Amino acid sequence: MIPHVLPTYNRAPLAFERGEGAWAITAEGTRYLDLGAGIAVNVLGHANPDLVAALTEQAGRIWHVSNLYQIPEQERLADLLVEHTFADTVFFTNSGTEAAELAIKMVRKHWDHAGDPDRIEILTFGGAFHGRSTGAIAAAGSEKMTKGFGPLMPGFRTLPFGDHEALKAAVTDRTAAIMVEPIQGEGGIRPLPDACLQGLRDLCDRTGALLVLDEVQCGMGRTGRLFAHEYAGIAPDIMMVAKGIGGGFPLGAVLATEVAAAGMVAGTHGSTYGGNPLACAVGARVMQIVADPAFLAEVNRKAALFRQRLEGLVDAHPEIFEGVRGQGLMLGLKCHVAPVDLVRAAYDQHLLTVPAADDTLRLLPPLNITDDEIAEAVARLDRVAAGLAG
Template sequence: MTSALLPTYARAPIAFERGEGAWLVARGGERYLDFGAGIAVNALGHAHPHLVEALTTQAQKLWHTSNLFEIPDGERLGQRLVDASFADVAFFCNSGAEANEAAIKMARKYHAAGGHPERYRIITFEGAFHGRTLATLAAGGQQKYIEGFGPKVDGFDQVPFGDHEALRAAIGPETAAVMIEPIQGEGGVRPVPPQCLRGLRALCDEHGLMLIMDEVQTGVGRTGRLFAHEWSGAAPDIMSAAKGIGGGFPLGLCLATREAARGMVAGSHGTTFGGNPLAMAVGNAVLDVVLGDGFLDHVQRVALVLKQKLGALPDRYPHVVTEIRGEGLMLGLKLAVPNTEFAAAARAEHLLVIPAGDNVVRLLPPLIVTEADVSEAVARLEVTAAAFTAAMRGAAE
């Protein structure tokens, strides 16, 4: 039967009907260990009782009023995020792409408000992914996503990942900002070294540029800190976040210093659904857990166990897994076999992982994952890698 859905996804032939913690249950009753977490979205796993209670309680009271009126839980969530971060102000929206659009507009408006509207160009990095809108596609610069959608939105200059000289050379009189992911997710789980983030902060200060950090995938505890840039000690001027902040409910966030946001006055930006009472109830519930005593310590501890257990794979299966990358619970396996085939083979072992660029598969388990879950996941990865190795030996004989 022909589907009524637009065919923009190559969907795996599985439908899930319920989940609990780090596990999903398909319609047929099969259990899958979820090390994708909805692409780093289900930060607290599936059916977390505190999130369920927050959402259902709020749903019985009020869903939506629009930003024409005060939303007290939004004020509360914004203040909590400001208190826990570098920022002075917060803007809520619905997705990571929207959060990045807000960040881009804010950086340009900062210079325009200071009398320099000619400063609108933003330097980004090859391999980056910032969203699927026309502007965020241009920011990411990946041709496979841009092709066929008309001329690329002007104002973005890509430089090679890790090329400091190219970065410095790209700065000109029209440059407004530099935009970077502390760890490239879609680009292959490629971390930016802490010293490079500190150097980037100094470079932006030297040239009067806004530093935008895209923490859509890395934020809200994913690396063991509330935001990944905290490990470097280098703070941005503007930062986007999404995915984990809603724990599965659509929620995006743009944080900024008051100076960076000086141009964003009434009427300069907006959203119909962003920051509605349902989203704010869930966002506050997520922070209750993530900022609770010992939670980020748990993330760091279980992440270390996962990375240690994964460390044996390149030695045992060198023709399948060549490198372990990433930080915290955002890890990648660099492969010598096609990553889509490896992900499908892992799925056959009832383990969900996510392909990324540079022939990597991502491991993005819920932050509530246990050491027992980690051991089970690594055992299933071992079975997957061993099957590829056996197939290669058979083909060679």
């Protein structure tokens, strides 16, 4: 018989009753050091007191009114995002997938509004992940996600990751947009070099195409900057954000310039729950904490410490690990063994990690993980590797 919960996940035999910072705790009291953070979501850890206070205060006032009315909490968060980014305007969603859908619609509407409705092709890259809706899987194009779900939404062309010649040949004055993750998460913690991001910006400027960045996983301080593209010194036209922005509360957003969003007038898009007072109250508190330069400096310091210790781990277990990838606290261990084997072995060490493509183990801890917790995480990974090698 089919389970009451649709079996689309191969779930681990673990259930957590509560959490404290970087620790997830079972009903029996067993503590697991969480290097997954809900897949880069819990940027401030479990049950963060600042976020609990923001949510509790808002919950005692008003939960939901819909976007038929002005929502002060939404406007406050939008102000913070515009203040700290390239954006002129923000639309709030409940997830990264919804953000991807709006980004696609915004690109198409931009060109329709500009009088060129046939300019619809969006270029994407192999290994990408933009969500699991029909539009998002068409954008990514991988057989793993698209098989059995055809016909797919037309208007996407997926290019090989890192193939500059294919990109040059594909981009024309008919290209509507280029959509890319500055660091591929599901694809194996594969950063796009700064020079490549700068090259994409130049290509878009020359052809008029829009540059759409998917910072759902790599944004919100995860790399040591508020958003990963800042390292390259460029700005997108449209950006998708989710995961960390809500610190564990469902929240996403699409940020855009006024020009890119010009076609999105009243009636062109909507959301019943998107930008509700609860989510935006939490999101505003996350932004106030994570956008602080002192907080981001600490992320970078901890990231350097974590990476140094992981490099030592790789040196100690060359038969298990090939190298360390990523930026900030979005790190990956390239493996010589199946990452899922490491994930399962780590359960015995009461450690939570996340597998990814390209034989990579993702390490996505809360951004406020402590130095002692970093040391403990590497010690547990060392025992996992030693056990597999044995």
